Amino acid sequence: MSILESVVIGAGQAGLSASYHLTRLGIDHVVLDADAEAGGAWRHRWDALTMQDVHGVAELPGSAPPPRNSERANMAVPAYFAEYEHAHALPIVRPVRVEQVTDDDGILVVHAGERTWSTRTLVNATGTWTQPFMPHYPGMETFLGEQLHTVDYPGPEHFRGRRVLVVGGGASAVQFIGALAPITDTLWATRREPVWITSDFTPEAGAAAVALVEQRVAQGLPPQSVVSVTGLMLRAQEREAERRGAYAARRPMFSRIEPDGVRWADGAFERVDVILWATGFRPAISHLAPLHLRSAAGGIQLDRHGRGTTAVGDPRVQMVGYGPSASTIGANRAGRTAARGVQHQLAASGALQDTDRTISLR
Template sequence: MRPGRVRNNGGAAGVGTVVDILESVVIGAGQAGLSASYHLRRLGIRHLVLDADERPGGAWQHRWDALTMVDVHGVAELPGSQPPPRTAARANRVVPAYFGSYEREHALPVLRPVSVHTVTDEDGILVVHAAQGEWRTRTLVNATGTWTRPFLPHHPGRESFLGEQLHTVDYPGPDHFRGKRVLVVGGGASAVQFLGALAPITDTLWVTRREPVWRDDEFTPEAGAAAVALVEQRVAQGLPPQSVVSVTGLMLRPQEQEAARLGAYAARRPMFERIEPDGVRWADGTFERVDVILWATGFRPAIAHLAPLRLRSASGGIRLDRGGRGTTAVADPRVQLVGYGPSASTIGANRAGRTAATGVRRYLQEVRPADGLRLAS
C-alpha cells in the first residue's frame, strides 16, 4: 500500500479485509517518528507510520509565521540527511518541506490523516484504534510528542478575564500584540523568546513561579549531557518528565538583547494570586492592568491513547528501561516511547529513533521467535 492512503488492517470496520498483523506501528511523523521509521526500515521491520496531520511537518507546521529558522534553537538533521539551513525563512514552511522530502526520499510508509484515539491489547496483539480504521501490531513506537497537550494552569478568576488569553500553541506572532499590554506567564525558553519579540514593540510584564535561572557560560556538550541525565533520573523513577530546557537554564540570544536593554527580563515578578476582569492581583494587594495573558506554560506528553495498556507508574510517569536512558516501557516491552522525557529534543529524538528500532527488533527476535520472523541483522 502506498504512503498517504488509509486502509483498515482488521477489526469490525474492515468488512471483507484480511487481518494483517504488522511487526510495528509508529504513531506520529515528527522528528522522532520519522527517525524511528528510518531505522525500522533499515532493519527490515515491516511497519506503518500513522500521522494525524493532513501534511508532513509534525508540530512545526503549526508554529507561528513569525518564527524563522534563525529563531529556533536548531533542527537536527534526520538520519542520513542534511539539516535545513538557518535562514530568515519561516520555520513552519522550511521544516515541513524538509520532512516531506525526507519521507519521499526514504520511501517511509506514512499514512495520513489517521487520528489514533486508543491502543488496546487483544490476546497479546496490540490494536491501534483510529477514526479511520484499526491496525494490529506486535510492537508499537509512540512518537506523539507534546504539541497537542498544551498545559494551562488553573488560576482563580481565569474565567472572569475580559481580555485575550493565548497559549503558546495559539501565538499569532508579535504584530498581533502592538498597542496591548501583554502579561507573559512562564519561566521557559518560549517565554524568553516572546518577551524578546514583544518588549521592543509593546508594553510587557513577566511572571514566573520560580526565580529564573540564567546561564551566561557556553552550553557545552558536557553541560547538555548533564541536563539530559537529570531528566533521565525522573523517567527512571517513573515520574512525569520535565523538559530538557527546564534544567539547562535560560540564555539570551542576540535577538533578545534589545528586550533585555528595555528591562523586560529584570522586571520579572512572582506569580499573581488571582485574575480579575481587567488584570491580575498579587497577594500583597498590588494590581496590574493587562490586555492579554500569554500563557507560555509548556506542554505535557500526548499519551492518553496509551491508557488501556497501563504503562504509568504509581508516580504518574512511564518508566523507561536502562535507567531512563532507553525507550522501552518497563511495564510493557512491546511499547517504545520516543520524543518522551530525555529524547524530547531534535537531537535526542534521532538517537531515540535508533534505540527504539533496536528495541523493536530485540522484542521480535527474543520474545516472538516461534513466529518465524526473518529480520535483517
C-alpha cells in the same frame, strides 16, 4: 487483517527517525500521522518564527539539516520532512488520528475511528504539541481580555499597542518577551526565580541536564523538559528587550485574575490586555491509557535507567520524543534505540525468524 511487526504513531522528528531505522532492519510497519501533510508540530508554529530563531533542527538520519536562514520555520521544516519521507519511501498513512491502543490477546490494536491496525510492537512518537498545559488561577474565567497559550501564538504584531503579561519561566517565555518588549508594553511573571546560563552551554552541560531528565523517567516520574534543568540564555535577538529591562522586571506569580488584569500577592493590581501563557506542554499519551503504562509516580518508566525507550510496564511499547529524547537531537537517537528495541522484542517473542534482520544498527 494481517498483523504488522510494528506501528509508529506520529511523523515528527522522532517518528521519522524510528521509521527510517525500522526500514533499514526490514521490519514491516506503518507510520500513522494525525496531520494531512508532513511537518509534525512544526506546521503549526507561528509565521514570525524563522529558521534563525529556532534552537536548531538536527538532521534526520542519512540527511543534511535544513539551513539556518530567514525562511519561515513552519514552511522550511515541513518541506524538509516531506522530502525526507519521499526520499526514503517511508510507509506513512495520513491523516490518522489515533484514539486508543488496546491489547487483544497479546496483539496490540491501534484504533482510529472505524479503522484499526494490529501489531506486535508499537513506537509512540506523539510528542507534546497537542497537549498544551495552562494552570488554573482563581478568576481566570472572568478576564475580559485575551488569553492565549504558546500553541495559539499568532506572532508579535498581533500584540502591538496592547499590554501583555507573559506567564512562564521557560525558553518560550524568554523568546516572546524578546519579540514583544521592543514593540509594546510587557510584564513577566514566573513561579520561580529564573536561572540564567552565565557561561557557554557546553556539550558536557547538556549531557548533565539530560541525565537529570533520565533520572526522572527511570523512576517513573513525569518527565521535565531538558530546558527546565539547563537554565535560560538570551540570544542576540533578545538583547533589545534586555536593554529595556524587560527581563529584570520579572514578578512572582499573581494570586488571582480579575476582569481587567491581575492581583499580585501583595494586593497590588496590574491592568493587562492580554495574558500569554508560556506554560509548556504535557506528553500526548492519553491514547495509551488502556495499556496501563503509567507508574504509581505518574509517568511512564523507561528501561536502562531512563536512557532507553522501552516502557518497563510493557516491553512491546517504545517511547520516543518522551523525557530525555524530547529534542530534535534526542529524537534522532531515540528513533534508532526504539528500532533496536522493536527488533529485540520481536526476536524475544519468536516473531522475528529471519536471521538477516538481526543486524545491528550503527
